[in-house]
Structures are given as C-alpha cells and as structure tokens.
Amino acid sequence: MLYTCIVNEEFILKWKSQVKKGTLAFIILSVLEGHEYYGYELIEAVKKFTAIEIAEGTLYPLMNRLKKEGLVSSKWVEQESGIPRKYYVLSNAGKKSLHEMTVYWNDLGVAINKISKSK
Amino acid sequence: MLYTCIVNEEFILKWKSQVKKGTLAFIILSVLEGHEYYGYELIEAVKKFTAIEIAEGTLYPLMNRLKKEGLVSSKWVEQESGIPRKYYVLSNAGKKSLHEMTVYWNDLGVAINKISKSK
DNA sequence: ACAAAATACATAGTAATGCAATGTATTGAT
DNA sequence: ATCAATACATTGCATTACTATGTATTTTGT
Numbered sequence A, B: 001m002l003y004t005c006i007v008n009e010e011f012i013l014k015w016k017s018q019v020k021k022g023t024l025a026f027i028i029l030s031v032l033e034g035h036e037y038y039g040y041e042l043i044e045a046v047k048k049f050t051a052i053e054i055a056e057g058t059l060y061p062l063m064n065r066l067k068k069e070g071l072v073s074s075k076w077v078e079q080e081s082g083i084p085r086k087y088y089v090l091s092n093a094g095k096k097s098l099h100e101m102t103v104y105w106n107d108l109g110v111a112i113n114k115i116s117k118s119k
Numbered sequence C: 001a002c003a004a005a006a007t008a009c010a011t012a013g014t015a016a017t018g019c020a021a022t023g024t025a026t027t028g029a030t
Numbered sequence D: 001a002t003c004a005a006t007a008c009a010t011t012g013c014a015t016t017a018c019t020a021t022g023t024a025t026t027t028t029g030t
Helices: A002-032 A039-050 A056-068 A092-117 B002-032 B039-050 B056-068 B092-117
Strands: A072-077 A085-090 B072-077 B085-090
Touching: A002 A039, A002 A056, A002 A085, A002 A092, A002 B002, A002 B092, A039 A056, A039 A085, A039 B092, A056 A072, A056 A085, A085 A092, A092 B002, A092 B039, A092 B092, B002 B039, B002 B056, B002 B085, B002 B092, B039 B056, B039 B085, B056 B072, B056 B085, B085 B092
Parallel strands: none
Antiparallel strands: A072 A085, B072 B085
16 A cells, blocks of 8 residues: 555656646746746746746746747846846737637636546 | 748647646546546547547557556456457556546646736 | 448657756855 | 855756557448
8 A cells, every 4th residue: 555655656746747748838828928027036936826846947948949939038137236137028929829728728627627527 | 920820830739739748647547437448439538528639659558557557457358249348447546646636637727727817 | 342441459769848967156144 | 154045057868649550350331
C-alpha cells in the first residue's frame, strides 16, 4: 500500500507537469490580458492566481516562443536601481489566439464534466 | 493579416496537441470509471464525449503506461468472430489517482476563471 | 466476387516542451 | 560578510502526442 502511494505520487507529479504543457501558454496569455508584466513578476502572478509554480527555465523559453510566434511583444524598462526589466505585452494576434484557446478550454471542461456526470 | 491567421492556426493546432499531453490520461481514466472499454472502443467513446480524436499510436502506448503504473489492468476477451479485444479496467490505484487528478483539474479551472474575471 | 473501409491490435521514430542545473549580476537583510 | 531574493538567460534531459507503418479480420459497397 505504501509502495502504491509512492508510485501514485510520482505518477501524479509527472501528470501535473504534463498538464502544464499547453495550459501554461494559455495561463500566461490570460494573465497578460489587459496588464503588462515582466518575467519574474509573471511567475509570481501565476503562483498567486493558480498556485502553479513555473520554473524560470520554463518561463523564459516560453516567452521567447510566444514572442517568436508574434503573440506577445517585449520592451526593456530601466529601473532606478537594479536590473532592467523586460515587460511583455499581449499583441492583437495574441488576443485572437487567447480567444480561440478560451473557447477550446471551456469546451474541454464541459466535455470532461459530462463524462464524470454520466457515471 | 492572412499570414497572421495562418501562423495563429499552426500555433493553435500545436497548442491543442500540447493540452492533450496530460489531459488524455485524465480523460481515459474518467471514461474507464465504472465502465470497461477495449482500446478501439475507448477512442470512439472519447471522440463522442469530448470531440477529441485520439490517434491509435497515442492510445496503445498510453494504455501500456497506465498499466505499467498499475492504474489499469487489462484482460483479453475472445470474440465469437473477429479479433479478440483487450479490455481495460480501472484499478484501485487508478481510482485514487483519478480522484487526485479531478481535484487538481477543478482547482485549475477555478483559477483560470479567476484570472479571466479579474480583467 | 472483389475492393475498400472499418475494426482491432501494436511499434518506431520525430517533434514539442517543462524542468533541473547552471550561469551572470544587483540589492537587501542578518 | 554572507545569504536570500530579484531578474535575466541557456543547455540538456525526460516525457509524450502523433505520423507512419505493420498485421489481421470483418463488413460494406458495387
């Protein structure tokens, strides 16, 4: 039984990591809607909103992908003290993609609820 | 603008594929709760419930993983005619994992809703 | 009767992505 | 003076969905 629990924990941990693949981009774009954030701040914001902890090694490559895809743009902002911050802004293409993602996400939620309720 | 649309479509397609990574295991376990299915039937069932089409090359390795993890068991059932079917049954560990996954999934949904509504 | 599609299993290789590890640099707290 | 926090970034690994391919049987259309 103990063994089963450990196996389960490992499975669940891996599973949560896999769920992030996909949802993270969606969450980031959602957070950026109507509000600019810089990278480090995004990690804090997502943690606050969703209790999901994004590793820095996850966020920065992700933001570069989103930039490359044209969904966000970025701008450096000098600080009076400390390291300059790179702020990310949702583009029009980003807003459009976010809308499509929201529809898909909601449909998926409805579908999964339907499965559970059919039992 | 056309170019942007095409880029968006590709991005969205990839994104949906990524969302499946993780949700598929959850969906499969949900479908198996209280009902046995064989592989090919599972693909049909998921398609009916969620409009998600699972490739066979996705399902069979996934079922083997779930079996290896002890979340499902399988049994061959001979048919009066045709190829024998491999039925999958949710194990106790599978039920437990499914429960944990459901909690995480619901929390995630609530969190994402919260983000959208805060704008 | 014969061809095509559907049923039913499976594997190999590729592409995509989260994460640990590592690195640089500044600031504030003990 | 050292450690934690802030703030950026890259490299390599592990995981997993999907395409392509393969085998074999049954049903459907012409």
